[in-house]
Amino acid sequence: MYTLYSMQRSGNSYKARLALAQLDIAYQIVEVDILRGESRTPDFLAMNPSGQVPLLEVAPGRFLAESNAILWYVAGGSPLAPDDRIDRAETLQWMFFEQHSLEPNIGAAYFWLSLVKGGRELQRHALDDWMEEGYRALAVMDNHLRQRDFFAAGRYTIADIALYAYTHVAQLADYELDSFPSLRAWLARVAEQPRHIAMDWNQPVQQAAE
């Protein structure tokens, strides 16, 4: 059984939890509070030198990092992970877009404004950039969705899971989505997919012994 090292309120961790739930894959979970430095301990760094969650133990002692790589691994062979060469490339295109245009901006704003709180003054200079770049990413997404239900391959895939994670909490980070109607309709469509779970949903699986 997989063990997932995860933080409940982390969007990147939520991607893995959402896919595992929708694929009906059982797993153990270990909650790691990055706000308390639990991903920077020597034990954790020995598992993932990048010091980040999520981290999936795919076999005893074998660890896979990076939320979007974890999505490709757990969804491999399922309709969520397209096999066709161009469908796969377009799914990847949006997942790379997510990691350099969406997550570093909306994810960072969410982290400081909603999780850490009180970071508003500290991060004032960076926050302006995150808002500007975050809105630019949201506009690109909204435009793409004007004539499509999902991001790639003509169906719900792990590209949607990856992009949903931080987009659906953008309002907690002060982004206003009123001017992105296609994006809001897509958020609703994603939430209606079979076996969808909310970010704050508690796992019905056993907490791993530590």
Add this chain to the structure above:
Amino acid sequence: MYTLYSMQRSGNSYKARLALAQLDIAYQIVEVDILRGESRTPDFLAMNPSGQVPLLEVAPGRFLAESNAILWYVAGGSPLAPDDRIDRAETLQWMFFEQHSLEPNIGAAYFWLSLVKGGRELQRHALDDWMEEGYRALAVMDNHLRQRDFFAAGRYTIADIALYAYTHVAQLADYELDSFPSLRAWLARVAEQPRHIAMDWNQPVQQAAE
């Protein structure tokens, strides 16, 4: 025949050019000077709303963006793009790492210090972050390479191509690699791969008509 929209001195564009050369795939190239705003024209934005190079026209009117997604597409079915599920996931792990830990730091420093030049004062505040985060990424890479020749799947793959693009110009952006011997040995190994081309290598293919 593919058409690649590319900028010669862009590390992200170099990834695509390097893979196409090593796979011996013929293509046309259109040089896009992002420093002159050529990736922000209405015509270019109609092809890629993100306004970035590289961009690959895989079929007439069908465009694929994101350098690492382009790598997966052009290398699909070759040994450079692992098919095995865990090998694929580990290759992806390093390619996502590249896009959020290496490229935004070393790539940004390279862009401002080596391409734009004169950006040193303008970007002083950000530059400190780029140096710190860039060194953190280089240390993670050096550590991973201590007992490995390449990043994933036990062989040279598109993960190495992705990571090489900005790492091999890090010194042009004032990073010092002396304390990373495994990384330097890997840079030399990558440069010794069959059909390797340098970043400033000119394409022996016809310039596409514009």
